Amino acid sequence: MKAKNIVDFHPKFFDAMKNYSREKFSADLMAGIIVGVVAIPLAIAFGIASGVGPTEGLVTAIMAGFLISVFGGSKVQIGGPTGAFIIIVYGVVQQYGLSGLAIATIMAGIILVIMGLCRMGSIIKFMPYPIIIGFTGGIAITIFSTQINDLMGLGISDVPANFIEKWVCYIENISSIDLWSTVMGLLSILLIAMTPKFSKKIPGSLLAIIVMTVAAWLLREFAGVTSIKTIGDLYELPSGFPAFRLPQFDLETGSFFSTVQALAPVAFTIAMLGAIESLLSAMVADGVIGDRHNSNTELVGQGIANIVVPFFGGIPATGAIARTMANINNGGRTPVAGVIHTLVLLAVLLCLGSLVELIPMPCLAGVLIMVAYNMSGWRTILSMYRSSMSGTTVLFVTLLLTVFFDLTLAIEVGLVMAVVIVMKRVMESANISVVRDQLDVHNDGEHDETLTIPAGTEVFEIEGPFFFGVANKFDELMRNRDAMPIRILRMRRVSFIDSTGLHNLEIFIRSSHSEGRTIILSGVHENVEKSLRKGGIVKLVGRDNVFSDIHDALERAATLSEQLGVSE
Numbered sequence: 001m002k003a004k005n006i007v008d009f010h011p012k013f014f015d016a017m018k019n020y021s022r023e024k025f026s027a028d029l030m031a032g033i034i035v036g037v038v039a040i041p042l043a044i045a046f047g048i049a050s051g052v053g054p055t056e057g058l059v060t061a062i063m064a065g066f067l068i069s070v071f072g073g074s075k076v077q078i079g080g081p082t083g084a085f086i087i088i089v090y091g092v093v094q095q096y097g098l099s100g101l102a103i104a105t106i107m108a109g110i111i112l113v114i115m116g117l118c119r120m121g122s123i124i125k126f127m128p129y130p131i132i133i134g135f136t137g138g139i140a141i142t143i144f145s146t147q148i149n150d151l152m153g154l155g156i157s158d159v160p161a162n163f164i165e166k167w168v169c170y171i172e173n174i175s176s177i178d179l180w181s182t183v184m185g186l187l188s189i190l191l192i193a194m195t196p197k198f199s200k201k202i203p204g205s206l207l208a209i210i211v212m213t214v215a216a217w218l219l220r221e222f223a224g225v226t227s228i229k230t231i232g233d234l235y236e237l238p239s240g241f242p243a244f245r246l247p248q249f250d251l252e253t254g255s256f257f258s259t260v261q262a263l264a265p266v267a268f269t270i271a272m273l274g275a276i277e278s279l280l281s282a283m284v285a286d287g288v289i290g291d292r293h294n295s296n297t298e299l300v301g302q303g304i305a306n307i308v309v310p311f312f313g314g315i316p317a318t319g320a321i322a323r324t325m326a327n328i329n330n331g332g333r334t335p336v337a338g339v340i341h342t343l344v345l346l347a348v349l350l351c352l353g354s355l356v357e358l359i360p361m362p363c364l365a366g367v368l369i370m371v372a373y374n375m376s377g378w379r380t381i382l383s384m385y386r387s388s389m390s391g392t393t394v395l396f397v398t399l400l401l402t403v404f405f406d407l408t409l410a411i412e413v414g415l416v417m418a419v420v421i422v423m424k425r426v427m428e429s430a431n432i433s434v435v436r437d438q439l440d441v442h443n444d445g446e447h448d449e450t451l452t453i454p455a456g457t458e459v460f461e462i463e464g465p466f467f468f469g470v471a472n473k474f475d476e477l478m479r480n481r482d483a484m485p486i487r488i489l490r491m492r493r494v495s496f497i498d499s500t501g502l503h504n505l506e507i508f509i510r511s512s513h514s515e516g517r518t519i520i521l522s523g524v525h526e527n528v529e530k531s532l533r534k535g536g537i538v539k540l541v542g543r544d545n546v547f548s549d550i551h552d553a554l555e556r557a558a559t560l561s562e563q564l565g566v567s568e
Contacts, residue, residue, distance in 0.1 A: 008119055008296040013070045016334035024334055031332030032340025035078055038203040038326050039065075039341060040348055042371070044231070044356065045364045046081040047315065049146055050089035052098065053235045054356060056313050057081050058349045059242055062342045064317030067305040069338030073121075073297030074282040076289060078323040078338050079305060083371045084277055085270070085316045087142045088407060092266055094161050100263060102247035102310035107260065107267035112274060112303030121295025127276055130384065130395040131414040133377050137395075138402025138410060140376035144369055151365035153181025153227060163403050178227045180219070181362040188212050188366030203326070205367045212363035213355075231364075232357030240350060242313045269408045270306075270316050278302050278319035288328050322374070390421045423467075430464030436484070441550060451550070454558040457486040459522075459550075463493040466501040466528075485517050485564055486557050490550060492523030502535040509540050518560055521546045522553035 016024075039061050047057020061080035068079030092101045115123065145166055149156050154173045160166050188208040195204030219225035231237075282293040298319075305317055327337050348356065385392045394417045401410035436458045439451045453459060497505075509519050519541050524532065529546070532538050538546055547553040 007117055008121075008294065009116070009300050010073070010294055010297050011071045011301065011335075012073060012075045012294070012297070013335040013339075016075065016336065020334070020336070025336065027331040028334055028337040029340055031327050031330040032337040033344055034201075034330045035323055035327045035332070035337065036341040036344025036348075037206055039078070039080060039320075039323055039345060041203075041205045041209045041359075041364070041367050042320075042323070043081060043345065044359065045367050045371070046083060046086060048231070048235070048361075048364060049083075049086045049143065049368055050081070050315055051093040052089070052101075052313075052315055054231055055235070055237055055242065055349070056315055058345055059312050060309055060314035060317050062345045062349065063309045063312055063314055064305040065342040065345070066339060067308060068278075068301050068317070068319065069335040069342070070301075071297075071304050072301030072319075072335065073294030073299075074285060074319070074324075075291055075293070075334055076285050076324055076327050076332055076337070077278070077282055077293070077298070077319045077335075078327050078341060079278070079302070079319050080317050080323065081315055082277060082318055082320050083143055083368070083375055084136070084139050084273055084318070086146070087139055087402075088266065088270060088273070089315050090146070091161060091406065092263075096259075096263065098313075099248040100259070101315065103259060104263040104267045104270060105306050105310045105314075105316050106247070107263060108270035108274065108316060109303045109306030109308075111267060111271035112299050112306060114303075115271070115275060116296045116299030116301075116303060119296050121279065121297075121299055123275055123279070128391075128394065128414070128418040130388075130391040131398050131411060131418060132276065132280070133380050133384065134395040134398025134414060135402045135407055135410050137376050137378070137381060138399040139407070140372040141399070141403050143372040143375075147365040147368050147372075150229070150361040151182065151185040151369065153178025153229065153362060155229075180225050180228050181360075184212055184216065184228060184360055185362035185366045185369075188363040189369055192366065192370045201330075205370070208363055208366060209359055212360055212366075213358050216360040216363075217358055229361045230357060231359045231361065234361065235357075237349075237353040237357060241346070244311055245313070247310060265408050269411070271303075272411065273407065274302055274306065274316060274318040275299055277321070281319035281321040281324050284321060285324050285328060288325070289333065394418050394421065426465060426467070431461075432463070433461045435459045435461065439550070439554075451554055454486070454554065454561040456484055456561050456564065457488060457554075457557040458484045459488045459490055461490045461493075464495070466491070466494045466497040466505075483512075483515065483517060486520065486560055487512065487517065488520045488522050488550075488553050488557060490522045490553070491525070491528060492550075494525065494528055497528055497531050499535075502531065502537060505532075505537055506535070506540065509537065513540075519545065520553050520556055522550050523548060 043057040043061035044054040045057070047054050047060070050057070065078060065080045068077060072079070089101060092104055096104070142163065145163060146159070148154070148170050149159050154170065154176050155178070156169060156173055160169050191208045191211060192204035195202060195207055216228050216230060219228065278298055279295055282295070282298055286292055302318060309315070309317060327341070381395065384395060394414055397417060398410045398414035401413055435453060437453055439453055439459055441449050441451055512519050521532070521541060524546060529538070545556065547556065
């Protein structure tokens with residue numbers, strides 16, 4: 001087998017370059033510039049909210065955005081830091097520091113690359129929608145809760161990470177509220193919300209940043225208002241691009257291997273969240289531009305970005321739906337637009353650092369609160385509440401666990417609940433009926449007939465997959481019945497049988513044989529019969545007692561009934 005058939009890695013960037021034209025570049029240039037402008041406040045805000053800083057947010061948007069565009073599997077995907085990672089990154093930084101975050105991000109990148117090389121790009125199909133909405137809503141609530149300090153100018157230097165403790169801290173310090181900061185934060189939210197009503201082209205977040213930065217500067221210079229904190233008051237922006245540096249492995253957790261072991265769950269969560277968000281973004285983009293992304297290549301591209309970015313001080317990155325849609329809406333159709341957007345961000349980092357320092361923190365808090373609102377999915381939650389109680393239960397459990405505990409636990413519990421609900425529904429849909437006198441045979445509505453069941457014979461009609469739940473149900477039914485000397489198991493509607501089903505079936509057959517009873521199998525599908533042969537069931541019942549048609553099975557039962565001398 002050729003390597004190209006084993007490894008599914010075909011970046012869209014290089015395909016786009018084959019037939020690239022001046023017209024495409026013009027469209028990509030305009031889209032890239034606009035998306036770069038849109039990404040400026042978001043990259044800065046995500047970096048600060050994650051507990052690192054504005055530089056780290058910009059560096060991530062630049063490095064990861066470039067690598068995802070060049071090595072990703074989507075033509076229009078825009079990569080960078082996103083709101084979904086805020087609570088994870090903040091928690092890792094608090095517990096393990098920046099070195100721990102770097103190690104976890106690199107590990108997550110490796111996991112993503114392995115997933116892509118192993119063709120696991122379809123993983124998004126296995127994540128139940130209520131879980132996605134649940135943890136997204138939980139992340140939105142958490143992001144909102146982290147911004148109250150800056151929004152209201154409370155001036156708390158060390159905000160607790162725990163959700164409840166955080167709000168207790170806010171309430172205890174409510175007397176420290178700064179009116180100027182609160183007004184500026186609320187006006188920022190209002191401006192961002194109102195901007196789309198009069199302009200679809202101007203990003204509301206950028207407009208709010210510009211207006212409020214000018215307002216904060218005027219208030220400080222001419223009105224003597226110094227209570228509104230800016231980025232420059234809290235962070236120091238570098239004069240150039242951060243240099244390459246290796247993460248420090250001498251953490252408090254001990255050796256390198258113990259550190260890796262401790263960070264493995266976090267790395268897995270980052271990888272899974274990155275995979276889900278990037279593939280969701282790519283799927284949404286496909287629906288708009290009428291294209292089809294390569295999910296395996298996209299995972300590899302995301303992995304490469306997350307492996308490289310930590311060596312320059314960056315944080316986890318993934319595909320950003322909002323920026324990707326902004327790219328599409330402004331004419332971007334190739335990965336070149338994504339590359340241009342990173343150049344715009346690079347210019348901001350290298351040339352406009354002094355202006356970035358003037359951005360007021362309440363305005364950034366307003367930007368993030370609107371990000372949280374847009375990602376909350378409250379309309380979807382209301383719709384799901386009206387339509388599906390089981391889905392709503394999974395959704396709210398996932399949401400609450402995300403808010404009060406952590407995302408890893410939320411996804412794990414949500415998946416378990418979703419699987420249990422599916423199993424319950426399958427068990428409810430599965431049916432085992434018992435017939436002793438006459439059997440109605442339906443042939444797609446044509447030539448329906450009623451067959452007489454021989455004396456001393458009963459037919460068990462099994463409908464649905466014969467997995468562990470149904471197998472136990474079957475076992476209980478058998479234990480609570482008066483035994484007949486001949487039993488026909490009609491399995492024409494059994495789509496598959498698992499190991500538990502095979503085990504229970506074997507016990508049932510051996511028990512019947514020990515009591516002198518005969519088991520006949522009827523209507524066994526080819527794939528089920530294959531499992532029965534491998535499990536030794538066919539050999540156990542005897543090849544003469546396995547039939548594809550109920551008529552032959554009943555004829556065999558009649559013969560055995562005569563041999564046993566069974567009467568009505």
